[in-house]
Amino acid sequence: MTFLSYLIQGISLGSIYAIIALGYTMVYGIAKMLNFAHGDVIMVGGYMCFFATSGLRGNFPDGSVAQTVVPGLAGLLLAMAVCTLLGVTIERLAYKPLRQAPSLAVLITAIGVSYFLQNGAQVLWTSNPKVCTSVIGRGAITLGGLSISHVILLTVAMCVVIMVALTWFTGNTRMGKAMRACSEDKAAAQLMGINVDATISMTFAIGSALAAVAGVLFTSAYPTLMPTTGALPGIKAFTAAVFGGIGSIPGAMLGGILLGVIETFAKGYISTQVSDAIVFAVLIIILLVKPAGLLGKRIPEKV
Numbered sequence: 001m002t003f004l005s006y007l008i009q010g011i012s013l014g015s016i017y018a019i020i021a022l023g024y025t026m027v028y029g030i031a032k033m034l035n036f037a038h039g040d041v042i043m044v045g046g047y048m049c050f051f052a053t054s055g056l057r058g059n060f061p062d063g064s065v066a067q068t069v070v071p072g073l074a075g076l077l078l079a080m081a082v083c084t085l086l087g088v089t090i091e092r093l094a095y096k097p098l099r100q101a102p103s104l105a106v107l108i109t110a111i112g113v114s115y116f117l118q119n120g121a122q123v124l125w126t127s128n129p130k131v132c133t134s135v136i137g138r139g140a141i142t143l144g145g146l147s148i149s150h151v152i153l154l155t156v157a158m159c160v161v162i163m164v165a166l167t168w169f170t171g172n173t174r175m176g177k178a179m180r181a182c183s184e185d186k187a188a189a190q191l192m193g194i195n196v197d198a199t200i201s202m203t204f205a206i207g208s209a210l211a212a213v214a215g216v217l218f219t220s221a222y223p224t225l226m227p228t229t230g231a232l233p234g235i236k237a238f239t240a241a242v243f244g245g246i247g248s249i250p251g252a253m254l255g256g257i258l259l260g261v262i263e264t265f266a267k268g269y270i271s272t273q274v275s276d277a278i279v280f281a282v283l284i285i286i287l288l289v290k291p292a293g294l295l296g297k298r299i300p301e302k303v
Contacts, residue, residue, distance in 0.1 A: 014260020039234015087208025245296025
């Protein structure tokens, strides 16, 4: 049962990484930039959910289903709304003026935005840890002696639904096709009548909404919330996106789940102190064999 327990925990953790990585991979695939502030948007989503659930939970009878579900749903919706607005604002103010700037300037700006959000959170909400409650409660189901929490089931289900929805969206809707066109060639897409700026803003909006979902799920599974909460998950999710093939939606999901499973097994069977080193060592080995990632495509460089 220990092996299965670790596997389920790894898939759950990997599903959170996958949802975050989907935001990374969409922004990179279309805007060709690495938004390192993405992890801090996760933190903002966690705080929004915390304040909404804390404020609403006392309005319902103790122990009732409504006391958990209604505040949890309200917290999720508030987190998505605030993070979507935040993502679009960051793109308009910080990244849009740098459309033609060198990639290094954009990267430094992204790091600056990340620190701005972290320090802003410390000023607004202090650096004292806050203990979150799960948006779905702490219940669990038992299968043959194996206990699976409701949070794990919700996390995995959300990951699958989001991946399928994004795949359908990018392949079957007008905006999704515009995103794919921009990812191939922005200049050609603009000549065909596509509003590139609006498409990139929509990409940031979707990615930030996904960050909010990931923040809510992450704080439900790991309830300690601080201004730096999103930093490490953000870095690991970026690693997962590279692992699976950055720019690929199925690759982001595959990379996230594999990363979560590897990390959980490394903690369980080897050591919690070297688990991160093992994760990054596996990444290096994969990239030596497949530089574009597991499902990524190598794009020939024009000379």
